[in-house]
Amino acid sequence: MGTDGGWRVSLYLAVRAIRRGNRNTLALTVLIIALVIVLMNFLSMIIGGVVSLYNQQMIDFQYGHVAIEPRDRETTITGADAVIRQVQRIPGVTGASARVSTGVTITNPKNGKFQSKALTAFDPVDEQRVTQYQLRMKDGDYLSKGDSGQILIGALLAGTEDEAKDKLPSLGGVKVGDRINVMYSNGIVKSYRVKGIFETEGALIDSGAFITRTEMDSVMHTEGIATEILVRGPSADSATSLKYAIMNYGVGEKVKTWKEKGQGILGDAIASFSLLNTIMTVVCLVVASVVVFIVTFINIINRKKQIAILKAIGIRRQVIVGSYLLQVLFLCSCGIVLGTLMLNGISAFLSVYQLKFPMGYLTPIIDYSGLATSIALLLVVSVISAYLPARQVTDEEILDAMRG
Amino acid sequence: MIEVADLKRIYRLGQVEVAALRGVSLSIDKGEFVGIMGPSGSGKSTLLHQLGLLDTPTSGTISINGTDVSRLDNGERTLFRLMHLGYVFQDYALVSELNVMENVAIPAIMQGRPLDDCYDDAARVLEKVGLGKRLHHLVYELSGGEQQRVSIARALVNTPSILFADEPCANLDTENSRTVLELFRSVNRELGQTIVMVSHEPWHMEYFDRIIFIRDGLLDQERMGRVGRNGRPGNPA
Ligand SMILES: Nc1ncnc2c1ncn2[C@@H]1O[C@H](COP(=O)(O)OP(=O)(O)O)[C@@H](O)[C@H]1O
Ligand SMILES: [Mg+2]
Numbered sequence: 001m002g003t004d005g006g007w008r009v010s011l012y013l014a015v016r017a018i019r020r021g022n023r024n025t026l027a028l029t030v031l032i033i034a035l036v037i038v039l040m041n042f043l044s045m046i047i048g049g050v051v052s053l054y055n056q057q058m059i060d061f062q063y064g065h066v067a068i069e070p071r072d073r074e075t076t077i078t079g080a081d082a083v084i085r086q087v088q089r090i091p092g093v094t095g096a097s098a099r100v101s102t103g104v105t106i107t108n109p110k111n112g113k114f115q116s117k118a119l120t121a122f123d124p125v126d127e128q129r130v131t132q133y134q135l136r137m138k139d140g141d142y143l144s145k146g147d148s149g150q151i152l153i154g155a156l157l158a159g160t161e162d163e164a165k166d167k168l169p170s171l172g173g174v175k176v177g178d179r180i181n182v183m184y185s186n187g188i189v190k191s192y193r194v195k196g197i198f199e200t201e202g203a204l205i206d207s208g209a210f211i212t213r214t215e216m217d218s219v220m221h222t223e224g225i226a227t228e229i230l231v232r233g234p235s236a237d238s239a240t241s242l243k244y245a246i247m248n249y250g251v252g253e254k255v256k257t258w259k260e261k262g263q264g265i266l267g268d269a270i271a272s273f274s275l276l277n278t279i280m281t282v283v284c285l286v287v288a289s290v291v292v293f294i295v296t297f298i299n300i301i302n303r304k305k306q307i308a309i310l311k312a313i314g315i316r317r318q319v320i321v322g323s324y325l326l327q328v329l330f331l332c333s334c335g336i337v338l339g340t341l342m343l344n345g346i347s348a349f350l351s352v353y354q355l356k357f358p359m360g361y362l363t364p365i366i367d368y369s370g371l372a373t374s375i376a377l378l379l380v381v382s383v384i385s386a387y388l389p390a391r392q393v394t395d396e397e398i399l400d401a402m403r404g
Numbered sequence: 405m406i407e408v409a410d411l412k413r414i415y416r417l418g419q420v421e422v423a424a425l426r427g428v429s430l431s432i433d434k435g436e437f438v439g440i441m442g443p444s445g446s447g448k449s450t451l452l453h454q455l456g457l458l459d460t461p462t463s464g465t466i467s468i469n470g471t472d473v474s475r476l477d478n479g480e481r482t483l484f485r486l487m488h489l490g491y492v493f494q495d496y497a498l499v500s501e502l503n504v505m506e507n508v509a510i511p512a513i514m515q516g517r518p519l520d521d522c523y524d525d526a527a528r529v530l531e532k533v534g535l536g537k538r539l540h541h542l543v544y545e546l547s548g549g550e551q552q553r554v555s556i557a558r559a560l561v562n563t564p565s566i567l568f569a570d571e572p573c574a575n576l577d578t579e580n581s582r583t584v585l586e587l588f589r590s591v592n593r594e595l596g597q598t599i600v601m602v603s604h605e606p607w608h609m610e611y612f613d614r615i616i617f618i619r620d621g622l623l624d625q626e627r628m629g630r631v632g633r634n635g636r637p638g639n640p641a
Contacts, residue, residue, distance in 0.1 A: 009514050012506075013499070020501040020542070305497040312458055312493075313511050313558065314486025316479075398458055402495065 009315065010322030017327055025295065026331065032291050033335025033378070036284045038342050040374040041366065043280055045347060047273045048365035050357060051266065055236065057202045057359055058262045064097070064130040064230035065239040066246060067261055069254040076100075077253055080226035084126070090245050092234045095129025097122050098226035100216050106157075106209060107181045108171040109191075115157065115169055119182060119209050121216030130232045133198050133210070140176035140196030148215045151180065151192035154206035155199035168207050188219055201360030229253075281374065288378055289385040292331075296324055297389040307394055308401035321390040328386035329379070336375050343371070405598060406432040406455060406566065411464035413450050413621075424450040425461070426621035432566075432600060437592040439612035440602045447621040448602040449570055455600060456489055456568040457481045469565055486514055490559030492569040496551040498543045498558075504530065505539040508557045515562060522561075529557040533587055549580030556587060560597070567591075569601040573608070585611045 018026065059065060068087070070077050077083060080098040087096045100121045107114040124143040128134050133152070134142040143152050159170020166172075174180060176194050183189045192211070200206055217223045233242035239257040246255050300307070307320055347364045354361040393401075413425040424447045432438050440448045453459040454466060457473055465474050468488070476484060485491075498507045505526045512522035530536055533553040543551060552572060559567055569588070573581035589611050591597040601612070609615060617624035 006514075008516075009510065012510075012513060013501075016506065017501045303500075305495055306499055309491075309493060309495070309497040310499070310510070311482070312456075312485065312491050314482055314489075315510070315514055316482055319514070399453060402493065402497075 006316060006319045007322060009319045010326055013320070013323035014326035014330065017323065018330055021299075029291060029295050029331050030334040030338060033288060033332055033382075034339035034342055036288045036378065037336055037339025037371075037374060038346065040281050040284045040378075041343055041371050042346070043273065043277045044367045044370050045343065045364045046355075046362070047270065047277070048367050049350075049362040050359075051270065052365050053357065053362055054266055054359050055258070055262065057200065057205065059236055059258050060132040061200050061202060061205045062131075063256075063258040063261045064095075065233045065236060065258055066231040066243050067256050067258070068229040068231065068246065068251060069256065070227065071253055076222075076225040076227055077229060078225050080229060081224055083226075083229060083251060083253070086249055086251060087229070087231055087246060090242075090249055092238070092242060092245070093231055094234070095126065095232040096229060097126040097130045098213075098229045099127075100213065100220070100222045100225065101227045102216070102220060103185055104209075105183045106153075106171065107183070108174055109179065109181055111172045113159075113170070113172040115171060115207075117157070117207070117209055119211060119216075121211050121213050121222070123213050127230075130230045133200075136198045136200045138197050138199040140194065142196055143210065143212050145212065146214050147195065147212045148218065149190075149192055150195040150211070150215075151182070152196050152198060152210040153180075153194060154208045155197050156203060156206040157209060158194070158197050168203060170207075184219055186220065190219060201356075203358050281377070284374075285377055285381050289381045292328055292382045292385040293389060295331075296328060296386040299327075300324060300390055300393045304393060304396070304401050308396070308398045311394070311398050312402070317394045320394050321387065324386055324390040325383055328382050332379055332382045336378065340371065405434040405436075405469060406430075406600075407465075407467045408455070409465045411451070411454055411466065412462045413447075413454060413459065414462045423621050425454070427464070428618070428621070428623055429464075430616060430623065432598065434565075434598055435592070435596045437589065437599045437611065437613045438601070439608060439615045440600065440618065441604060441609070441615055442618040442624065444604060446618050448604070448618060450621075451616075451618065452568055452570050452600065452602050455566075456491060457485055458491075486511060487562070488565045490562065490564035490567040492552070492556050492559050492567070492572045494571045494574040496548075496555040498551055498554055500543050503540050503542050504535060504546070504554050507543065507554055508561050511558060512561050525561050526557070529560050530554070532560075532591070533557045534583075547580075549576050549583060552576060552580070552584060553587065556584065560591065563595075565598060567597055567599045569599065571602055571604070573603070573605070581605075581608075 068077065068083065084096050084098055087093055101118045103116065104119040105114055105116050123145060125145050138155050143150065153174065156168045157170055158174040159166045159172050161173035163172065171180065174194055176197060178194050179191050180194060181189055181191050231242065231246065233239065236258065239259065243255050243257050310320060311317060343366060347366055350364045354363065408431065409429050411425050411428045415422040415424055428451060440451060442448050454461045461474065465472060467473065473481070473484060499510070502510070505523060508526035508530055509522040512525055513519065527536070527539055530539060533556055535550060535553055535557065538546065538550065546554065573584055576584065585608060588599055588601065592599050615628070617627040
């Protein structure tokens with residue numbers, strides 16, 4: 001008896017202190033904690049969006065889910081048709097496209113501007129099953145099987161007549177139906193009609209150019225070979241198991257997932273972002289801890305005599321400390337809920353009014369495991385910041401505190 | 405009920421020692437309303453704090469209801485105060501976020517009793533102190549005298565063995581002081597409540613069954629012999 005009432009009394013005191021205490025202080029504290037939650041998670045929400053956007057672009061326009069590359073010390077995959085047939089038999093594979101890339105110089109005869117590029121050839125039917133250029137045609141049409149004398153170019157490569165508006169070096173304003181010249185490494189120069197212009201918003205991607213295998217084979221005699229084979233499987237997450245399935249089916253070439261291909265390009269940027277994020281988190285935690293400390297301290301220092309007398313009449317110190325901890329836990333819970341709502345609100349807002357990044361329009365992605373971590377950290381820091389002043393004040397001898 | 409033998413309390417302030425109690429022995433019986441009186445600084449509060457387990461004597465023994473309370477550790481003393489003792493101080497220091505009834509119920513809730521019982525008891529005691537109609541008022545809506553009566557109700561809610569009061573009327577005018585003293589006398593007479601109260605107001609004497617005079621940290625035997633109403637001049641060693 002007398003000991004089991006402890007938490008009940010803590011809760012009893014805390015509930016009434018919250019209900020009848022100062023509303024403004026309460027609202028302000030909750031707001032600050034909510035903002036701390038938002039700030040701790042905002043950057044990673046943006047980074048998450050960037051990473052996801054970048055990954056999606058790598059998959060949809062650059063590598064598919066898995067890319068098969070020539071063996072070491074070889075520059076091409078020979079017997080590409082056989083490899084394609086083999087890969088297509090693997091369960092889960094929805095498309096495979098054998099590509100040939102070669103270095104060329106593309107010239108716009110109207111203004112003499114030229115760019116050195118890798119020109120890639122694919123079979124449009126196969127390619128559509130792996131990448132999504134066909135969905136991103138800004139102007140004109142996608143290539144058809146057997147097209148010759150036609151070329152597909154990216155919007156950034158096509159460029160604009162006003163050079164100042166170009167984001168990357170371009171051909172200075174090429175339109176569908178225009179003719180451009182391509183000079184191959186074997187000295188052949190061919191004139192192509194621009195069949196379509198695509199725009200993915202990815203800077204690297206939109207400065208590329210594509211022709212059909214038929215066309216490439218006739219110029220470079222690349223029948224039956226490939227410089228890479230892109231494969232699409234069931235999902236981005238299962239790329240690794242697809243990779244091993246391909247290897248198990250006896251494909252002897254190098255097999256890499258989109259993740260392995262993309263590694264390092266964003267890696268450094270993400271590491272820097274993560275550092276910023278850590279700094280932000282620490283600053284936020286310090287802010288939260290100071291706020292909680294001050295709120296608790298002011299709250300409790302004004303009640304020294306009340307507390308002394310509660311102790312005198314037999315209320316254990318821990319019960320009083322407990323009531324302050326419960327109050328802070330309540331404030332934090334409200335702040336966490338509000339902060340999470342605000343974060344979702346900001347995310348929804350930015351999904352409608354999207355931010356434009358070099359690789360396109362960004363959809364923020366809330367990192368819920370990161371959010372959970374920040375909530376846990378916040379709770380720990382807040383409880384400590386409330387405990388310290390509460391203990392300091394309740395530790396004081398009853399008679400000393402009563403004298404004031 | 406209370407037996408005190410050779411109680412000493414010496415405060416050490418750096419090099420200086422202040423002997424607030426220099427060897428006090430006395431006994432208080434169940435049902436007595438005892439006043440502790442003496443000049444300012446004579447050690448009245450110090451004595452009350454030792455009896456009420458709010459401080460630890462430098463030497464000497466105190467036994468309450470047969471328990472040698474000088475042996476209790478801190479946690480046991482807190483529990484003993486909760487279960488057996490009640491306090492009224494000069495400062496009422498009620499909890500500002502609790503209403504009148506909740507303030508009074510707190511010690512009962514702390515004992516682990518069902519909430520409804522605690523509220524019933526609180527309401528009953530508040531009725532007794534004349535605040536039966538103010539149960540749901542917040543503390544700041546009450547006058548000083550009313551707040552002191554709330555704190556008396558809080559002290560009585562657990563029906564303590566002994567009620568300690570240290571100058572409970574110091575912040576009150578004569579009329580409110582009288583109300584408080586009448587209240588003490590009525591719970592003493594009607595419920596047999598043992599009360600030990602410190603005062604330095606001569607006119608309070610008429611309310612006490614017996615008075616313990618102290619002076620410079622010792623019992624003032626001379627005055628006790630003269631004034632002790634029931635002819636029991638304390639119990640000096
Ligand atoms: N905490 C303390 N530290 C040092 N001296 C104290 C302390 N409390 C009381 N005293 C001294 O002990 C003596 C008795 O004090 P107290 O019991 O408060 O007197 P009273 O209540 O009779 O006015 C006084 O001289 C006072 O200054
Ligand atoms: Mg005093």
